[in-house]
Amino acid sequence: MRITEVSPSTTTVNSLHRSQLCHLPWSTSVVSWRRIGEEYCYQDFTVPVDVNCKPISVDLLRKAGRKILLQSSANAFKFDQLRSNSPSENELDLKNSLASDNFPLAVPGIFLLCCAFMCPCFRAKRREAVEHSVLDRHLNSMDSISSVEVSSASEKIPATPLKIPPSPSRFSLSPQLTRIGSVHLSINQITKATRNFSPSLKLGEGGFGAVYKAVLPDGQVVAIKRAKKIFEQEEIPALRDEFSNEVELLAKIEHRNLVRLLGYTDKGNERIIITEYVPNGTLREHLDGQHGKILDFNQRLEIAIDVAHALTYLHLYAEKTIIHRDVKSSNILLTESYRAKVSDFGFARTGPTDTEQTHISTKVKGTAGYLDPEYLRTYQLTPKSDVFSFGILLIEILSGRRPVELRRGIDERITVRWAFKKYNEGNLRDILDPLLDEVIDEQVLGKILSLAFQCAAPTRSDRPDMKEVGEQLWEIRKEFGKSLRKA
Numbered sequence: 379m380r381i382t383e384v385s386p387s388t389t390t391v392n393s394l395h396r397s398q399l400c401h402l403p404w405s406t407s408v409v410s411w412r413r414i415g416e417e418y419c420y421q422d423f424t425v426p427v428d429v430n431c432k433p434i435s436v437d438l439l440r441k442a443g444r445k446i447l448l449q450s451s452a453n454a455f456k457f458d459q460l461r462s463n464s465p466s467e468n469e470l471d472l473k474n475s476l477a478s479d480n481f482p483l484a485v486p487g488i489f490l491l492c493c494a495f496m497c498p499c500f501r502a503k504r505r506e507a508v509e510h511s512v513l514d515r516h517l518n519s520m521d522s523i524s525s526v527e528v529s530s531a532s533e534k535i536p537a538t539p540l541k542i543p544p545s546p547s548r549f550s551l552s553p554q555l556t557r558i559g560s561v562h563l564s565i566n567q568i569t570k571a572t573r574n575f576s577p578s579l580k581l582g583e584g585g586f587g588a589v590y591k592a593v594l595p596d597g598q599v600v601a602i603k604r605a606k607k608i609f610e611q612e613e614i615p616a617l618r619d620e621f622s623n624e625v626e627l628l629a630k631i632e633h634r635n636l637v638r639l640l641g642y643t644d645k646g647n648e649r650i651i652i653t654e655y656v657p658n659g660t661l662r663e664h665l666d667g668q669h670g671k672i673l674d675f676n677q678r679l680e681i682a683i684d685v686a687h688a689l690t691y692l693h694l695y696a697e698k699t700i701i702h703r704d705v706k707s708s709n710i711l712l713t714e715s716y717r718a719k720v721s722d723f724g725f726a727r728t729g730p731t732d733t734e735q736t737h738i739s740t741k742v743k744g745t746a747g748y749l750d751p752e753y754l755r756t757y758q759l760t761p762k763s764d765v766f767s768f769g770i771l772l773i774e775i776l777s778g779r780r781p782v783e784l785r786r787g788i789d790e791r792i793t794v795r796w797a798f799k800k801y802n803e804g805n806l807r808d809i810l811d812p813l814l815d816e817v818i819d820e821q822v823l824g825k826i827l828s829l830a831f832q833c834a835a836p837t838r839s840d841r842p843d844m845k846e847v848g849e850q851l852w853e854i855r856k857e858f859g860k861s862l863r864k865a
């Protein structure tokens with residue numbers, strides 16, 4: 379579920395809960411929420427709740443293709459209605475999501491589930507245990523079924539005591555951009571290189587559009603991201619924004635752990651981004667075992683370090699502070715040697731430019747499960763929002779579980795909460811991905827988990843910055859190496 383925008387009205391969490399969350403350290407908040415039997419937890423901010431923690435309304439719910447829009451007022455869509463009405467297939471999944479998890483999710487599908495079962499990659503010669511686990515993961519996942527967008531009609535941003543830049547630093551295409559990148563192709567050349575956007579060359583599809591693999595006349599292999607055709611007038615500004623964001627940001631970036639922009643085209647109804655091709659799929663696919671071989675612990679550590687380096691670069695060393703805002707396993711691409719490259723800059727924004735400014739105030743964008751709860755509550759965006767997402771990602775890398783696993787028992791649905799409980803009980807090994815058949819030193823495991831929980835602290839001041847995270851991971855990796863030599 380990808381959240382493109384959440385208005386203040388959709389996040390009116392009651393003040394008691396809000397203040398409790400604000401003032402409790404991460405551990406206390408999670409543990410005490412659970413101890414007093416609250417189903418509501420800090421991960422569930424997208425659902426407005428009343429004093430009894432019951433969702434009060436999920437306003438207009440509109441489905442258009444793969445998109446869900448969460449909008450305000452008149453056409454109120456009550457939680458209770460979800461329970462009583464006879465549901466369509468999609469509504470049924472949504473109902474289950476809401477009823478069971480207080481989470482506004484759209485999980486569309488029997489059809490896609492069937493595809494997951496029948497997909498040839500699942501029939502490949504793999505160990506039975508792996509197969510079961512992989513299938514379980516697909517059944518449990520929301521990402522693998524569908525990625526949906528949630529947005530609201532309101533564009534209001536709450537007042538903040540700090541200065542808001544007169545025009546938020548949203549990007550627009552500047553004339554110089556026609557000169558960026560090393561690849562200059564006409565639409566005709568792109569059409570030829572992708573064999574008229576042949577489905578056989580399609581690598582995948584995201585919120586922005588489809589991505590194709592293409593071989594250029596000089597033999598260079600590239601990824602071509604084509605904006606989806608716009609049918610609804612109101613979608614144009616958002617998609618144009620996403621395009622210009624991605625182009626402007628990628629153009630300024632050169633780092634081995636960030637996907638490189640090679641060129642772009644914005645002509646007529648076609649908006650196309652050409653980037654380096656990263657050949658080994660997404661991190662999520664690897665965690666799901668879709669590429670056959672399961673990532674070992676060292677590879678997982680190295681991937682985490684690569685992502686930490688990429689984010690450190692964006693936060694500290696790029697021309698301006700850049701906040702990615704959509705750090706997640708499906709946006710981490712892997713090379714043949716399992717090095718990670720962070721992709722998808724559609725939601726990225728520059729951070730505070732003024733030295734006195736601690737944050738920028740902006741609409742909430744990101745992906746459910748990875749979204750910083752403080753940003754969601756206050757609309758204040760800082761690089762620490764990426765740190766939060768990174769913490770969630772780190773737990774995902776270690777456990778193999780998605781941040782939200784709807785088909786698991788109620789205690790296990792929010793992975794960070796489940797992992798933290800296990801950690802507190804001293805059952806560290808239970809958190810580890812069952813597909814990993816290595817014995818990991820308990821101290822190493824303790825340190826990396828502790829780092830992940832610090833990153834995912836509900837309050838940004840409790841989170842380390844990305845540079846520190848990278849340094850700590852590096853130390854952990856050294857310690858892991860030593861533990862292997864001792865064994």
Ligand SMILES: Nc1ncnc2c1ncn2[C@@H]1O[C@H](COP(=O)(O)OP(=O)(O)OP(=O)(O)O)[C@@H](O)[C@H]1O
Pocket residue numbers: 380525581582583584585586587588589601603637653654655656657659660708709711721722
């Ligand atoms: N540079 C690339 N090289 C190889 N494959 C790529 C590249 N960029 C994207 N892909 C593939 O295309 C898919 C879609 O990518 P895209 O960034 O558009 O969407 P997403 O991040 O998966 O979804 P969303 O945009 O909704 O978050 C990816 O999951 C990946 O499999």
